[in-house]
Amino acid sequence: MPDIQVTKTKEEPGEASLAVTVALEHVREAEDRATRAYQSRAKLPGFRPGKAPVQVVKRRFADDIRQQTLEDLVRESWKAALAQEALRPIAEPHIHNLKWEPDAPLTFEFHVEVRPEIKLDRLGGFSLKRSVKPVTTAQIETQLNELREQKAPWSPVVSEQPKPKDLVHVTIAQREDGEVKEAQPYQLVLGEGRAIPEVEEKIMALHPGETADATVRFPDDFPEEAKRGQTRDVRIALLEVKRQQLPELDDAFAREVGDFDSLEALRRAVREDLEKDAQREADAEVRSQLIQQIVEANHVSAPRPLVERALYVYAQAYDIPEDQWEKFSQEFRALAEAQVRRDLVLDTVVEKQQLKATAAELDARIQELAARRGMPAAELSASLEKAKRLRDVERSITEEKVFAFLLSQSTVEQTT
Numbered sequence: 001m002p003d004i005q006v007t008k009t010k011e012e013p014g015e016a017s018l019a020v021t022v023a024l025e026h027v028r029e030a031e032d033r034a035t036r037a038y039q040s041r042a043k044l045p046g047f048r049p050g051k052a053p054v055q056v057v058k059r060r061f062a063d064d065i066r067q068q069t070l071e072d073l074v075r076e077s078w079k080a081a082l083a084q085e086a087l088r089p090i091a092e093p094h095i096h097n098l099k100w101e102p103d104a105p106l107t108f109e110f111h112v113e114v115r116p117e118i119k120l121d122r123l124g125g126f127s128l129k130r131s132v133k134p135v136t137t138a139q140i141e142t143q144l145n146e147l148r149e150q151k152a153p154w155s156p157v158v159s160e161q162p163k164p165k166d167l168v169h170v171t172i173a174q175r176e177d178g179e180v181k182e183a184q185p186y187q188l189v190l191g192e193g194r195a196i197p198e199v200e201e202k203i204m205a206l207h208p209g210e211t212a213d214a215t216v217r218f219p220d221d222f223p224e225e226a227k228r229g230q231t232r233d234v235r236i237a238l239l240e241v242k243r244q245q246l247p248e249l250d251d252a253f254a255r256e257v258g259d260f261d262s263l264e265a266l267r268r269a270v271r272e273d274l275e276k277d278a279q280r281e282a283d284a285e286v287r288s289q290l291i292q293q294i295v296e297a298n299h300v301s302a303p304r305p306l307v308e309r310a311l312y313v314y315a316q317a318y319d320i321p322e323d324q325w326e327k328f329s330q331e332f333r334a335l336a337e338a339q340v341r342r343d344l345v346l347d348t349v350v351e352k353q354q355l356k357a358t359a360a361e362l363d364a365r366i367q368e369l370a371a372r373r374g375m376p377a378a379e380l381s382a383s384l385e386k387a388k389r390l391r392d393v394e395r396s397i398t399e400e401k402v403f404a405f406l407l408s409q410s411t412v413e414q415t416t
Contacts, residue, residue, distance in 0.1 A: 006081045009109070013116040014303025016087060020077045022106040027073065034068040073106055081110060088115045091309070113305050118344050119298065120352075124409025126293045131415045132282040135274040143270045144249060147257055152244035162204050162241045164191035169240040170203060175213065175233040183237065196222075199236065206238040225323055286412060287403055294406070295341045302337040302344075310336035349402050357397035362390075365397055 003026040010017035035054060038061045044052045058065065078093060093112035100106045154167055162168050168190060173183035188194045190204065198216040206212055213235050218227040247253050254266035294300070311329045314320075314336065320328045350356055363377075366384075370377040384390045 004077050004080045006077065006084050008085060012303070012305070013301070014113060015305035016085070016110075016112055016114050018081050018085065018110040018112075020081070020106075020108055020110060022073050022077060024103065024105050027069070027100075027106050030069045030073050030076075031065065034065045034072065037068070038065055070100070070106075074108070078110065087112065089113065090115050090306070113309050115344070115347060116303055118300055118348055120294065120300075120345065120348055122297045123294060123349070123406060126290060126297075126410040128286050128289045128293075128407075128410055128412045129415050130282050130286045130412050133278050135271055135278060139274055140267060140270050143274065144267070145246075148246045148249065148253070149244060151253070151256060152246045154242040155245050157241040157243050158208060160241070161207055162190055162238070163243075164204075165244070166190050167242040167244075168203055168238060171237045171239065172199070173235045173237075175235055180235050183235070185239075199234075202236050203238055206236070208238055208241050211235060211237040223321065225321065286407070290403070290406055290410060291342050291345060294345055298345075300341050300344060302340040306340045306344075307333065307336045310339050346399060346402050349406065350398055353402075353405060355398060355401040355405060357394045357401070361397050362394050365393055369393075 003023050005021040005023075007019045008016060009019045035058060039052060039054060039057045040050050042052050042057050042061070043049050044056065044060060047053075047056070052060075074095065081087065082089075089112050091113055093110040096109040096111055098106075098108040157166065166189070167187065169185070169187050171183035171185050174181045186195070190200055195203075196216055196218065198214065202212055202214045202216075213233070215231055215233050217231045218224075218229060220228050222228045247256070249263060251262045254260040254263045257266060258269075260266040260269065311325075311332060314332055315325055315328055318328075366381050367377045370380040373380065381390070384393060
């Protein structure tokens, strides 16, 4: 019997399960290695560093040695599984049904999401439509007003009741049996949805310095499940109100925003930015059409395990509470399925056509991004790597190459 025995117990598109048995002798060897490692660096009273007896080290670090042994054996087993089964995992495996009794082999299961083989018989000959939405005057004015709000200072409002978009400083205290508990301070911009609507309404009925009692009800979709639908008696004190004073939209404002000689120059720059956005949106829509037609022409399905994984990643990214996952999954399943099908198509084309971004292309893109930001390329690269975003840059280059290849085989009609 081999030291590590791996047996595939289940396989479906997107997922595989493997039963693992590590022989008792191999387990003991791993335990001995872990024990010696702890012995070499152990500092225990009455013994010189690294000279404590093995039995003493085992008693003192029993849990740590066991954990180290387990991690080493799982890592070794996964390496053996990859060599034996030729898997194409898209993430690290999950460990299930772990059993490790004294003087017995170690057994467990690997459950892993894998990229399935898909066949793409048709990649070209599609008809696509590209339409760039014209930039309107209203869009430009909206963008300019957003810039005004970003530059606008907050000024105190003394004798007026607050309005939507005002910044308020309040305290809210809970009332129980006639007793008012300690007030908690809050700062919020009215109308942004950061407070219960009933609370905002009460705040807008006050003048700075005034206090009011109210009974408020937490909405049924309130983030804290325990408070949903509950009512609370509260005391609200409005301490301060501030309102933005929007600057005049003139040449002076344009110079304050950036290197613009006049308001007209700023308008032109805003229009150019919006036109670039419209071009990018049009390109994204063409890519979406192309992927959809490839999926339909080749009957590409979305394996359930990969869809579930995508939904889990979405839920984590948006901080969805666990008790709301089921509802979230129902609402976003179609999006997750589309994402999985898209990834499968792109990954297959990358592999078959060898279109993965090269090191030289990645370096050139980093140089380009660094030049735009006015910083050394090495500094930007280190920053992206630290933030774990270097792979995102690499992926974007790869996707550009894939879509250039795919679009060269189809027809894109420019429409208005």
